[in-house]
Amino acid sequence: MWIYRERLSYHEKLRRSLYEILRDVLEQRLMKISLVDSYYKHIQSGAEYSFVEKSELKPKSKKAEKESDLFRTFIVIFCEGTIHSSMKNYIRFFPENKVIKENLEFFAELPLYKNFDRNLRYFDKPRFLDFLESWVDVDYALLIQQDPTVRRNNRYALTHFHVKIDWPIADAAEDLAQWLRYIQTHLYEMGDSEGRYLQRKLFEYYGCHVNVGGRRTAAYCRPAHEKTGFHHHRVRVKQRITLHGQVLGAGAVQILPHSTHGETDSCPGKPRGP
Secondary structure: OOOOHHHHHHHHHHHHHHHHHHHHHHHHHHHHHHHHHHHHHHHHHHOOOOOOOHHHHOOOOOOOOOHHHOOOOOEEEEEOOOOOHHHHEEEEEEEEHHHHHHHHHOOOOOHHHHOHHHHEOOOOOOOOOOOOOHHOOOEEEEEEOOOOOOOOOOOOEEEEEEEEOOOOHHHHHHHHHHHOOOOOOOOOOOOOOHHHHHHHHHHHOOOOOOOOHHHHHHHHOOOOOOOOOOOOOOOOOOOOOEEEEEEEOEEEOOOOOOOOEOOOOOOOOOOOOO
């Protein structure tokens, strides 16, 4: 159930207003990095920019091609609050991948540790978006959330990098199949063949080939603690999460909508079929 703004406290209203403004600013910059800049890279290199064909967006499309190196692909997780520690089994953020100078020297692709300034990781700093752009090429995901060390003020920061998103495909398919009312209890209740078919439907639902992996799989196999705008998870959540930069195919990047607050299994306004 969506918690309307009128039901929030004064402090929560301020935080949501700030979050939505920063989310729009972040989305605009990431769109430029992933789409506009990638387009001009193709122009400068003389390569043809491959737009997504309509046939690739149809269900059961199985067209496969190599992704161009000229595209910048990434995942940025932007959380309205602070991600609870219980999510660490699914969103892998630990002290070892926290954005601090001591951790940066272990990653060869990050030459920033010699000139690292910890204040740059705060969203309210003028150079934050430039700082963030230098991180998007790091493998796995980046995590932006409310600074857990600040309690009185609403301050967002890039807290973790190299964040792995790990949720088994079978669990993701089972959750989606239950929301679509294909099954009631578990994935294999109608047999193994039907269970494998439902797992293929998961990839079809998000417009990806069944053998796709890496960042594209991570972007839509989100943890069971999260309820998103695409399908509903049964676990209650108290925060909103935005996932940016899911790669759908050559030349296509999707900016995922923020998730909504959820307290019940009801999900008004969503389709009941694939």
